[in-house]
Structures are given as structure tokens and as C-alpha cells.
Amino acid sequence: MGDALVELLPLFVDVKDMRVLVVGGGKVGTKRASKFSELGAQVTVYSLEFSPELESMKVNKVRGDARELDEEFLSHFDVVVTATNDQEINRKVCSMAKSMRKLCNDPTSPPDSNFIVPIYFDDGTLAVAVTTYGRSSLSSKYLLDLVKDVVDGSDVRARVDAMYEVKKMLKSKVSDPSKRFKLYSSIFSDSIFQERVAKGDVSGALKRAEEVVERGS
Numbered sequence: 001m002g003d004a005l006v007e008l009l010p011l012f013v014d015v016k017d018m019r020v021l022v023v024g025g026g027k028v029g030t031k032r033a034s035k036f037s038e039l040g041a042q043v044t045v046y047s048l049e050f051s052p053e054l055e056s057m058k059v060n061k062v063r064g065d066a067r068e069l070d071e072e073f074l075s076h077f078d079v080v081v082t083a084t085n086d087q088e089i090n091r092k093v094c095s096m097a098k099s100m101r102k103l104c105n106d107p108t109s110p111p112d113s114n115f116i117v118p119i120y121f122d123d124g125t126l127a128v129a130v131t132t133y134g135r136s137s138l139s140s141k142y143l144l145d146l147v148k149d150v151v152d153g154s155d156v157r158a159r160v161d162a163m164y165e166v167k168k169m170l171k172s173k174v175s176d177p178s179k180r181f182k183l184y185s186s187i188f189s190d191s192i193f194q195e196r197v198a199k200g201d202v203s204g205a206l207k208r209a210e211e212v213v214e215r216g217s
């Protein structure tokens with residue numbers, strides 16, 4: 001586990017309207033089903049038994065034995081999660097899904113997955129996701145908490161907000177993209193701009209950015 005030579009590309013994916021099959025309706029299956037469902041996916045849970053939360057959740061439920069799943073059934077889905085407590089079954093279903101070029105997450109065996117679900121925060125301005133490739137979820141959570149503290153104790157959100165205003169201003173004022181790209185860097189590293197951002201003075205920072213643009217053109 002975690003030692004497999006698999007390199008993964010981090011992506012932030014819009015799962016809205018995707019068809020997601022969760023095999024196994026226990027604790028882990030419930031977590032995955034509710035996350036995908038919250039984000040607008042069409043979730044089907046296929047399991048021998050369903051947790052009480054799933055019973056009351058608005059997802060499709062199909063009662064059945066995962067040993068009987070076939071390609072015809074899987075062909076109706078874009079994404080598969082194998083979360084039974086039987087590793088052998090999970091591996092078989094995930095392998096079938098991957099051979100059909102589906103995305104498959106096996107939360108019981110990261111090396112058998114072609115995507116994993118990281119721990120993350122997303123406040124709408126910025127998002128950070130962490131994984132240890134299944135080595136230790138608790139350590140991933142520890143790192144994410146450290147990152148959250150750094151974000152909260154720094155001016156990074158104000159920087160993002162100010163630079164977003166700068167981007168809108170530059171796109172409307174400077175038509176040459178190569179000039180714009182130089183200006184992003186000069187503005188970002190300008191000490192007066194930075195001082196105003198640090199004080200939370202986004203409009204003052206934007207004024208300074210405009211001065212940098214006028215000076216440079």
C-alpha cells in the first residue's frame with residue numbers, strides 16, 4: 001500500500017451530473033455516496049445492506065451481490081467506488097471498471113485505484129487538497145490543519161482577492177498578453193502593493209497596481 005509506482009495527477013473535478021456507482025453501503029460507502037451526492041452527482045449504491053444514513057439519503061439503491069456485477073451494469077456509470085469489506089471483490093470490480101476506462105476508487109486499496117479521494121478544504125477563494133497516497137490519513141489531516149493555520153495567519157487570501165482585481169484591471173487595460181504577464185509579476189512583488197494587501201486594503205492595493213501599470217507603459 002502506498003508503495004506502488006503509480007503517479008497521480010491532482011485534478012479538481014466537477015462531478016455534477018456524473019453517474020457514480022458506489023459498491024458497498026457501509027461506513028466508507030456512505031461517506032463517498034454523500035460526498036458525490038452533495039456535489040450534484042447521480043449516485044447509485046449497490047450493496048447487500050445499507051447503512052441507516054443511506055436508507056434516508058436521496059440516492060438510488062440497488063440491493064445485490066457485487067460478485068454478480070458485470071460489464072453491462074458498469075457501462076451505465078462514469079465513476080465507480082468499491083467500498084465493500086471484501087478486498088477481493090473490490091479489486092475485481094475496480095479492475096473491471098478500469099479495463100472499461102472508468103475512473104475507479106478503491107478506498108480499501110489505494111494501489112488498485114486510478115484516483116484517490118484526498119482530504120481537503122475549499123472556501124470558495126482557495127482550495128487545498130492533501131494525500132499521503134494512503135499511507136496515513138491521520139497524517140494527511142495533520143498537514144491540512146497546519147496549512148489551514150498558515151492560510152488563516154497570513155495575508156494569502158487578501159493577496160488572492162487583490163490579484164484577482166488586478167487581473168480584471170489588466171485584462172481591460174493591457175491588450176498585449178506578454179505585457180500583462182510581466183505586469184502581474186511586477187505588481188505582485190511591489191512592496192507598496194504588498195503593504196496595502198497586508199493591511200487588507202484591497203482598493204488601495206489596486207490603485208498602486210494602476211500606478212505600476214502607468215509607470216511601465
Ligand SMILES: C[C@@]1(CC(=O)O)c2cc3[nH]c(cc4nc(cc5[nH]c(cc(n2)[C@H]1CCC(=O)O)[C@@](C)(CC(=O)O)[C@@H]5CCC(=O)O)C(CC(=O)O)=C4CCC(=O)O)c(CCC(=O)O)c3CC(=O)O
Binds near residue numbers: 116
Ligand atoms: C487512500 C484513501 C482512500 C481513497 O483512495 O480515497 C484512504 C485509505 C485508507 N484509510 C484508512 C483508514 C483511515 N481513514 C481515515 C480517514 C479518512 N481517510 C480519507 C482518505 C483516504 N483514506 C484516501 C487517501 C488518504 C491519504 O492519502 O491521506 C479521508 C481523508 C477522506 C475520506 O475517506 O472521505 C478521511 C479523513 C476524514 C476527516 O478526518 O475529515 C481514518 C481516520 C478516521 O477515520 O478518523 C483512518 C484510520 C487511521 C489512519 O489510517 O490514519 C484505511 C484502512 C487502514 C486499515 O484497514 O487499517 C485505508 C485503506 C488502506 O490503507 O489500506
Ligand SMILES: NC(=O)C1=CN([C@@H]2O[C@H](COP(=O)(O)OP(=O)(O)OC[C@H]3O[C@@H](n4cnc5c(N)ncnc54)[C@H](O)[C@@H]3O)[C@@H](O)[C@H]2O)C=CC1
Binds near residue numbers: 023026028048
Ligand atoms: N478509505 C478510508 O477512509 C477507509 C477505508 N476503510 C476500509 O474500507 C472497507 C469498508 O469499510 P466499512 O465501510 O467500514 O465496512 P462496513 O462493514 O461498514 O460496510 C461494508 C459494506 O459492504 C457491503 N458488502 C459486503 N459484501 C458485499 C457483496 N458481496 N456485495 C455487495 N455488498 C457487499 C455490506 O453490505 C456493507 O454495506 C474496509 O475494508 C476498511 O478497511 C476503513 C476505514 C477508512
